[in-house]
Amino acid sequence: MQGSGNDSTFPCLFMQHVTPDKIYHVTVMPCYDKKLEASRPDFFNQEQQTRDVDCVVTTGEVFKLLEEEGVSLSELEPAPLDGLYSSVSTQEPTSHRGGGSGGYLEHVFRHAARELFGIHVDEVTYRPLRNKDFQEVTLESEGRVLLHFAVAYGFRNIQNLVQKLKRGRCPYHYVEVMACPSGCLNGGGQLKAPDTSSKELLQHVERLYSMVRTEEPEDVPGVQELYRDWLHGEGSEQASCLLHTSYHAVEKASSGHSIRW
Ligand code: SF4
Incomplete structure (x- = not known):
């Protein structure tokens, strides 16, 4: 689950037992276009009347915010990673194979x-x-x-x-x-x-x-747990519904250009 920046809300919902409208979902992205993507109607949850992603900040903006607060990243102690899945070690970040664009x-x-x-x-x-x-x-x-x-x-x-x-x-x-x-x-x-x-x-x-250690997605315990406990297995209707999305042409009037971030 990576890439679009708009696909990781649901584990929070299920695992922390709160509805999407009670979550303020922030993603840190390398890209300003992710702000527009998050504002697309495709990523508005009609049922809960809330967005999948509420705020997108870029890595550059995070750095600037820290600078404004007088915080230097190099002087901070590393913090343990926050884990959503009980079986996943939270000490070491891992990545996927195939480069820095999703693989x-x-x-x-x-x-x-x-x-x-x-x-x-x-x-x-x-x-x-x-x-x-x-x-x-x-x-x-x-x-x-x-x-x-x-x-x-x-x-x-x-x-x-x-x-x-x-x-x-x-x-x-x-x-x-x-x-x-x-x-x-x-x-x-x-x-x-x-x-x-x-x-x-x-x-x-x-x-x-x-240099980040890579793992096959299907070997990651959290992914297996997700499919087994929350999505009724691979290829299930629920997996298809929650993990897949589709894009539609954005009408000018509802474009995200007018949204303030
Ligand atoms: S390549 Fe990556 S950073 Fe560049 S526009 Fe596409 S998603 Fe954004």
């Missing part, structure tokens, strides 16, 4: 290789095309391409991808598209680099991110 391509790729072709993929290898933000991943067997995936990050590469689609020359089964070059780690809401180049800062962030 969906890698997860879908491995899953598809296993389920469709019975092939176990350990390391996913990216082949850069025009630049490091447009890369391909293939699964081949006996000279045949079984899966053909790509990542296209940044509008320049997205434009190229759209051109391919328009010309009917898009060979991919799946494309991970992200608006920011280098993905979310380079999001517009991230901290700015004051005394180092933004490229160096990004490389530093990528290095730190790659």
